[in-house]
Amino acid sequence: MARILLAEDEDSLRVLVARALMQDGHEVVQNCDGAAALDTLSRDQGRYDLLLTDIRMPIMDGIALALAAGRDYPALPILLMTGYADQRERASGLEMLIHDVITKPFTLATICGAVREALAAPKKLH
Template sequence: MSHSPSTILVVEDDAIVRMLIVDVLEELEFQVLEAADAGEALAFVKSTNQVIDLMMTDVGLPDMDGKALATKVRELRPTLPILFASGYAENIDVPAGMQVIAKPFSIDQLRDKVKAMLPA
């Protein structure tokens, strides 16, 4: 019996970019939750019956930056892997269990990064 697909929460305020990321992840057979800002993302995270295996968030969000969001998310789900998407080439420092992918990224880069971060 195959295990159910992993669920990825995508937090991205740019609707077109978010749609592209969601399309890619769905093609890779992930379940995807979409949030346009940190508030929407936290609503998913606070929902105790909502499975989330990984959160991918843009660093720049309108209501709260991605790192502040990640801090709040980790208070609620301490083990959740978090992937930051950043348009800035310089390395942002991220806590343990979090990684960064530089924008723009290829489909292959996204797939490899997500698969590497998900529990086997």
């Protein structure tokens, strides 16, 4: 179905989300932090249908990753995930850049639904 770049520093959650998305028919490329995800995105020349990233990660957080991805690949839909209210507030000014912020903890049905919705949404014009 879709090619998804997943950035999440919590190993068990990253594997769980990737598995659920793959069972939903998607190809998932996993990274453990924003810097690695940005390297992957650049190496693959932005050829992804969606960027799904945690906000709070070491090295480069999801906000910085979203800003860089949005600058370099403006048509790439971006979904953020966070378990922290203050991190969700940091994303509040990025409505033109991101599709949505998913609050942790979430069910696998919720994250798969959010991904389907983001993939089906009209592309944002920056």
